[in-house]
Amino acid sequence: MKKVLLLAIVFVGIYSATAQTYTRRDSLQGGLRKERTSFDVQRYDLNIKLDPEKKYISGYNDITFKVVENTTKIQLDLFENMKVESIELKGKKLEYKRDNDAVFISFPKELKKGSEETLRFYYSGNPVIAKNAPWDGGFVFSKDGAGKPWIGVAVQGTGASLWFPVKDHQTDEPEKGASVKVAVPNGLMDVSNGRFMGSTDLKNGYTRWDWEVKNPINNYTITLNVADYAHIHDSLRGLDLDYYVLKQNEEKAKTHFEEVKPMLECFQSKFGQYPFFEDGYKLVETPYLGMEHQSAVAYGNKYKKGYMGSDMSGTGVGMLFDYITIHESGHEWFGNSITSKDIADMWIHEGFTTYSETVFVECLYGYDKAMKYITGQQMSVANNKPVIGVFGVNKEGSGDMYFKGALMLNTLRHVVNDDDKWWKMLLKYSETYKKKVIDTETVIAFFSKETGMNLTPFFNQYLRYKNPPILQLKLNNGKLEYRWQTDEANFKLPVGIIANGKEVRLFGTNDWKTSDVDIADLKDVALQKTKFYVKVQKL
Template sequence: MTRISRTGRSPRAAAVTAAALAVLGLLAGGCTPATSGVRGTPGASGVHDPYFPRLGNGGYDVSRYALDLAFDPAAGRLDGTARITARATQDLSAFNLDLAGLTVTEATVDGAPAAANRAGDELTLRPRDELRRGAEFTVTVAYSGVPEPLTDPDGSTEGWLNTTDGAVAVGEPAGSMTWFPGNHHPSDKAVYEIALTAPSRLAALSNGVRVSAEPVSGGRTRTVWRQSEPMASYLATAMIGRYETTTGTALGDVPVVTAVEPSLVSATAALRAELPTLLARQQDRFGPYPFGAAGAVVTADGLLGYALETQTRPVFPAASFDRATLVHELAHQWFGNSVTPEDWQDLWLNEGFATYAEWLYAEEHGGVPARESFAAAFAEEANWAFPPADPPTAENLFDAPVYQRGAMVLHQVRQAVGDEVFDGLLRGWAAEHRHANASTEDFTAYAEAVAGRDLDAVWDVYLYGEDRPDRP
């Protein structure tokens, strides 16, 4: 993510941080209670993330989401069906899904009606028969309503954002639960198929490869996108609107789809055309591109206050669609999207790497050595507000130390091990945890294994240190 501004700070909406205060009634629609004699226990209602403890859920692991969404721009109404394939990681008598707002009209587990209760952003399902540990099961949830966006702790807005002619859905860190139910924590990645039904006059885009676009009743088109590689839910996206789209290829045969607001076509054309070249340069640096599709979406200013690395198709407000930001968000496809943090405390592994990718690009193509970028970051007092591996609150997750001091960590590793070893480390880290999750501890152990020695001098000062040293 690249934030444009951090003004207007406000507490996170109760949808994300507050404990649920009331349990809503049993859903209509023939749901039946679980059978007696259940030996399983309910899955946890959160994964105890240090910043968002209620995000995610325990007791199961999702392997696939199939989302079928119909959107009416005039009313702002979303009608959805989520079909979720998962595996029980314990004997389960009940389990939770994260869902903010929206009205659930039906819920089934393996085709049988399930009892369903709402408490805040938690949807609790009790299947008719308990689920045994190791069993694969399928959940289907039908829901509808007018999605409401979330306000992040730093004051920015995310989720399903209605526009004058459509919508843009972005989800870091919690906004995806405003438009589909799921296990909304980065530690549970899955493959996705997202079908978007919208008026035929509008473009409808999502992650991955477009597999079909068929007319349906009411002057609408149903467009299906498939993300075949694992994806954290915060990276899922949907864009519906009057976009001008361009198709092409990169890296030989990777399909590239870019979309832009009509008024921005000319102003963004040259940089959009560079996308295949930038991907090729990053592949040379970071190793094989991890996905089967690529692209970018440029929206009008005023909707988003940041660019976001939504998987295979990052989204940019016009004001942030510049080369440095494009390099940053494309680098996230390796660092953040393919190698995804275990929890939100590990976010510097996303933002530090993507920021260092900017430094590397400036060094190789802009005549600015990385040591100069490091020196400028070292001199900036704001970068020493807290250690990048330990932001004090959720409000600080996207503050300068996570980005700039995170990049400083990598530069210090480079200085310690030398360019040749560091180049191998970048490629090796991306390969070691390709399509998986990784923690700060995973990275420090990996870097020391590659270096063949401890790097405590780097970690103690730049990763975990509280104070800026007198000199680098």
């Protein structure tokens, strides 16, 4: 996730049924206009009360921002079912106008470039309740085994403005972090992002739980988790590890989460130091399957191996680990640290994170099992629409961003054909764009430079068209001829085949080439399927 991974057949149904029409609401949420680009959020300080019985939120968000362009109006966002109580600057109420989920705020005097302001946005309401979190955004109001409230929220794609006022666009993360203060009935605990700063008995039947985030943070990963939690603390080389689980699952969790340390050792060796070291690493048990909430990863896989007890790779390898723990934690590097500017480029989150599963398998179980695992994912690629979505309207692309994105990266590894170079390159990528917001063009430019190859056609074919490259093969007077059939022009890519039982590397283009391989029958030629995700067409 960003969103929790669906089976390919479900993806096909969802995406084929989605009408390609976009509304004003879509453009208000997904677009960048002066009312959004004229200011840069520095910090959020969220202070709310949550009433579990009424499923009701009330409170405010202090939004500190720097003015980057003179303006008299800015856009913030809050779902229209939530009530705006008032918006204040320096104690004075501001005028505002609502348009769908956008809130356009007017200032009595022009805000000057370079100035820093803090407005307080009071609001209240019953937030949207998810029908099937995390696949649809919203709150989950559940009960634990003792009948106590157990509450979570997941809003990726839907938008953080579902439950608090925010500049709801991925381009702008609060550089100076955030605080999340949530008051809940006595006997319950809130767990949010970052470090626990203490709790305060409000003497009205509620206790407020205070959390502080030191790092920039994605809007949609700001979270709350409410339950009567047990707290388990551990550490790894100075990194705090904290697990918040239902009390009935405390002993089970101590054993099950033992895979966290080898996972973090693996990811830190391949992708660099845990990017939110100052905020610590947490797993928080949730009443929904999971989500990559930064430094407070949502866990709901019920202490099972695989994905809800099954292996989506169909190879058996996926049953060696808990999919939710590994995948959602991988997002701390890819998605939470390295973030896409527009959710149309969400493959930057999901492709790399899905690939991190294979990296984990290779760290713990070796190359062969890793290749078996990722090759098994090929069966779940739909190839029904482009991976990249539509920009400016808050629309993701195909669900193939998960498996196809990972298979593309595995293909690139074997195109590079030098593992030492590949791992150094992947580490450099992760460290170069740590805590930065980027786009597809940035990714392409980086890997092109590091490989010394023009990879624009390569990435474009996998991401901007529905089909992967097709390797066409034919015989001509006992010689193997080959070429690439692609939507992208000037496509060049080496690929490995097995011919007459021997490994052969072909350097294909869109033009027919003749190899040195003598072949009696095309049945004696096979793709190195574990290394390259391409289609083969024998003519």
